[in-house]
Amino acid sequence: QVQLVESGGGLVQPGGSLRLSCTASGITFRIHVVDWYRQAPGKQRELVAEITSGNNTNYADSVKGRFTISRDNAKNTVYLQMNTLKPEDTAVYYCNVGNRWGQGTLVTVSS
Numbered sequence: 001q002v003q004l005v006e007s008g009g010g011l012v013q014p015g016g017s018l019r020l021s022c023t024a025s026g027i028t029f030r031i032h033v034v035d036w037y038r039q040a041p042g043k044q045r046e047l048v049a050e051i052t053s054g055n056n057t058n059y060a061d062s063v064k065g066r067f068t069i070s071r072d073n074a075k076n077t078v079y080l081q082m083n084t085l086k087p088e089d090t091a092v093y094y095c096n097v098g099n100r101w102g103q104g105t106l107v108t109v110s111s
Contacts, residue, residue, distance in 0.1 A: 002026040002100045009093060009105030012085055016109070020080040022095030022102055023027045030073040032098045036080045038091035045094070050082060052107075063089075 008020040020036070039045040044061050050058045050068040057069050068081040078095055085107075092104040 002098070004095055004097055004100055004102035005100040006093065006095055006105040009052050009107045011108045011110065013111050014086060014109055016085050017081070017083045018085065018107060020082065020093055020095075020105060020107075022078045022080075022097075024078075024097050025070045027076075027100070029076040029097065034071060034078045034080070035096040036069060037094045037096060038089075039104075040088075040091040043091075048093070048094070051078065064093075082107070 003025045004022055009020055010018060013083055015082055016038065019062045031053050033050060035046045035050045037045050038048050044111045048060050048063055051069045051071050053076060059067060066084045069078065071078045090107060090109050092106050094104045095102045
């Protein structure tokens with residue numbers, strides 16, 4: 001059974017940083033493209049960042065230069081380092097591996 005568990009969300013002030021983690025089990029993690037999505041209240045889920053099995057990365061324009069996606073295949077884990085956070089980054093963040101979704105972790109950016 002595939003399971004994805006996100007963690008690392010929380011409340012942070014504008015300009016602050018958070019690192020999200022997503023750990024997978026029950027799946028051959030290393031061969032999959034891994035995505036981070038987010039969904040803000042009243043908005044559609046959007047792709048934030050992606051990392052391929054070969055460690056190529058892509059980012060939404062809104063987070064380029066501020067967010068960094070990385071993976072540790074030995075730990076079946078993907079990370080999203082988020083710096084210079086803005087209120088508009090407030091959302092539930094989800095990881096997607098092999099078209100499976102985690103439960104999400106809430107990030108709130110507010111003073």
